[in-house]
Amino acid sequence: xxxxxxxxxxxxxxxxxxxxxxxxxIQEAGKIDVIAEETLHLIRDYTMAGxxxxxxAFLYFGYLAAGGKDKxxxxxxxxxxxxxxxFLLIHDDIIDRDPSRHGVETIHERFKNIGKKxxxxxxxxxxxxxxxxxxxxxxxxxxxxxxxxxxxxAGNIIKAxxxxxxxxxxxxxxxxxxxxxxxxxxxxxxAVLKMHECKTARYTFEGPLHLGGILAGGDAKLLKHFxxxxxxxxxxxxxxxxxxxxxxxxxxxxxxxxxDIVEGKQTVLVIxxxxxxxxxxxxxxKKYLKKTDLKREELEDFRQVIxxxxxxxxxxxxAAKFIREALIALGKIKFxxxxxxxxxxxxxxxxxxxxx
Numbered sequence: 001x002x003x004x005x006x007x008x009x010x011x012x013x014x015x016x017x018x019x020x021x022x023x024x025x026i027q028e029a030g031k032i033d034v035i036a037e038e039t040l041h042l043i044r045d046y047t048m049a050g051x052x053x054x055x056x057a058f059l060y061f062g063y064l065a066a067g068g069k070d071k072x073x074x075x076x077x078x079x080x081x082x083x084x085x086x087f088l089l090i091h092d093d094i095i096d097r098d099p100s101r102h103g104v105e106t107i108h109e110r111f112k113n114i115g116k117k118x119x120x121x122x123x124x125x126x127x128x129x130x131x132x133x134x135x136x137x138x139x140x141x142x143x144x145x146x147x148x149x150x151x152x153x154a155g156n157i158i159k160a161x162x163x164x165x166x167x168x169x170x171x172x173x174x175x176x177x178x179x180x181x182x183x184x185x186x187x188x189x190x191a192v193l194k195m196h197e198c199k200t201a202r203y204t205f206e207g208p209l210h211l212g213g214i215l216a217g218g219d220a221k222l223l224k225h226f227x228x229x230x231x232x233x234x235x236x237x238x239x240x241x242x243x244x245x246x247x248x249x250x251x252x253x254x255x256x257x258x259x260d261i262v263e264g265k266q267t268v269l270v271i272x273x274x275x276x277x278x279x280x281x282x283x284x285x286k287k288y289l290k291k292t293d294l295k296r297e298e299l300e301d302f303r304q305v306i307x308x309x310x311x312x313x314x315x316x317x318x319a320a321k322f323i324r325e326a327l328i329a330l331g332k333i334k335f336x337x338x339x340x341x342x343x344x345x346x347x348x349x350x351x352x353x354x355x356x
Contacts, residue, residue: 001342001343001345001346002346003343003346003347003349003350004350006057006343006346007052007053007054007057010053010056010057010060011052011053013075014053014056014057014075014078014079014082015048015053017075017076017078017079018047018048018079018082019044019048021079021142021146022040022043022044022047022048025040025142026040026041026044039131039134039135039138040138042107042110042111042135043086043090043107043135043138043139045104046086046089046090046101046104046106046107047082047083047086047139049101049102049103049104050101050102050103050104051082051085051102053082054204054347055078055081055082055084055085055203055204055207055208056075056078056079056081056082056208057078057208057343058081058204058205058208058209058212058230059074059077059078059080059081059208059209059211059212059215060074060075060078060212061209061212061337061339061340061343061344062208062209062210062211062212062213062216062218062226062340063212063213063215063216064212064216064336064337064339064340065209065212065213065216065218065222065226065333065335065336065337065340065341065344066212066213066216066217066218066222066336067216067217067218067336067337068212068215068216068217073150073151073152074212074215074216076146076150077146077147077150077152077215078208078212079146080143080144080146080147080164080211081143081207081208081211083139083140083142083143083146084139084140084143084164084167084168084203085203085204086136086139087136087137087139087140087143088136088168088171088175088203089101090106090107090108090132090133090135090136090139091132091133091136091175092175093106093107093108093109093132094106094108094129094132094133095175095179096259096263097263098255098256098259100255100256101255102255103251106132107131107132107135107136108128108129108131108132109128110128111127111128111131111132111135112124112125112127112128112129113128114128114131115127115128140168143164144161144164147160147161147164148161150215152215153217156214156215156216156217157215159214160211160214160215163207163210163211163214164207164211167202167203167207168203170198170202170203171198171199171202171203173198174195174196174197174198174199174200174202175199177191177194177195177198177199178195178199178265178266181195181265181266182263182264182265182266184266185264185266185289185290186266187266187271188271189268189271189272192266192267192268192271193235193268196234196235196238196239197231197234197235199238200234200235200237200238200241201230201231201232201233201234201235201237201238202231202234204234204237205229205230205231205233205234205237206226206227206230206231206234209226209229209230210223210226210227213226222333222334225329225332225333225334226333228329228332229326229329229330229333229344229348230326232322232323232325232326232329233322233323233326233347233348233351235319235322236319236320236322236323236326236351237351239268239315239318239319239322240316240319240351241253242260242265242267242268242269242315243269243312243315243316243319245257245258245259245260245265245267246258246260246261246269246299246302246303246306247303247312257299258294258299258302261288261289261290261291261294261299261302262290262291262292262294263290264289264290267315268311268314268315268318269306269311269312269315270285270289270311272309272310272311272314272315273285273305273306273309273311274286276309276310276311276314277305277308277309277311281305281308281309284301284302284305285302285305288301288302319351320352323348323349323351323352326348327345327348327349330344330345330348
């Protein structure tokens with residue numbers, strides 16, 4: 001299966017469900033207060049602006065893999081994990097101080113500008129951050145609401161809600177690890193991979209697959225196999241995400257290229273370049289990491305060191321190793337739906353040549 005094409009097709013199917021849900025919530029918010037209504041408009045615009053809908057797709061195909069038959073109901077509940085994603089991104093944008101994502105202003109940036117426009121105090125940045133944090137909290141509540149009000153068996157809903165909270169519980173420490181590493185200015189490869197597992201693999205791949213499996217009544221053995229596939233795949237995804245953050249294109253990755261350098265992110269690319277580089281190459285990495293006004297030519301110098309030290313090749317080979325592990329684990333899953341098998345296999349193969 002062409003996974004990239006399948007994701008595009010899935011996005012075309014799932015987006016109307018998101019739009020319909022947002023229309024309903026905007027109307028509800030309008031009955032509370034104009035600020036609540038405006039906030040829902042911002043959350044909708046932010047969520048609908050971009051994204052591949054990979055998390056809803058993994059929930060949906062996890063449901064089919066476990067033998068689920070009600071495709072329409074699975075499609076409807078899968079938007080919960082896209083809202084979970086938006087909730088975590090809204091907070092992540094505050095932490096990373098990103099002004100835009102997928103071509104639109106981030107929520108905290110939008111509220112900061114609202115604060116300026118209406119002269120709401122002097123500290124517009126704090127106003128924007130405060131409002132965005134609460135917008136993120138609203139988004140998390142909506143994710144729970146969708147699952148709670150779904151028409152699946154009550155026992156499965158309770159298990160799914162429990163799983164949703166566990167996803168957040170393990171993802172937040174992953175974000176904490178990331179922040180700690182940035183401020184410490186150093187990390188080990190082992191620590192970075194552990195952070196990738198908590199921050200990315202658990203909530204992007206394993207969590208949605210588990211949710212789909214749980215809603216279909218899948219057993220613990222199936223969920224274990226899902227984990228064996230999803231965790232290495234998630235680490236490969238994040239390794240390639242770090243590569244694209246430096247070597248990709250802003251239009252494709254949805255954020256400014258080089259922003260990871262500006263933020264001082266500790267990635268395997270950085271760690272291996274510092275480990276393998278000579279004194280001059282190490283000096284370049286240290287000079288530009290956390291440089292707020294990084295220029296294009298400085299980004300090129302940084303890229304060159306990543307290439308020359310062999311750090312880029314090392315990261316690419318490590319990602320490929322994890323993908324092979326995922327494909328081996330995939331062969332142990334007893335699928336009850338061939339479409340889901342083809343999708344999960346296609347995603348792993350697509351990761352090898354990922355461009356966005």
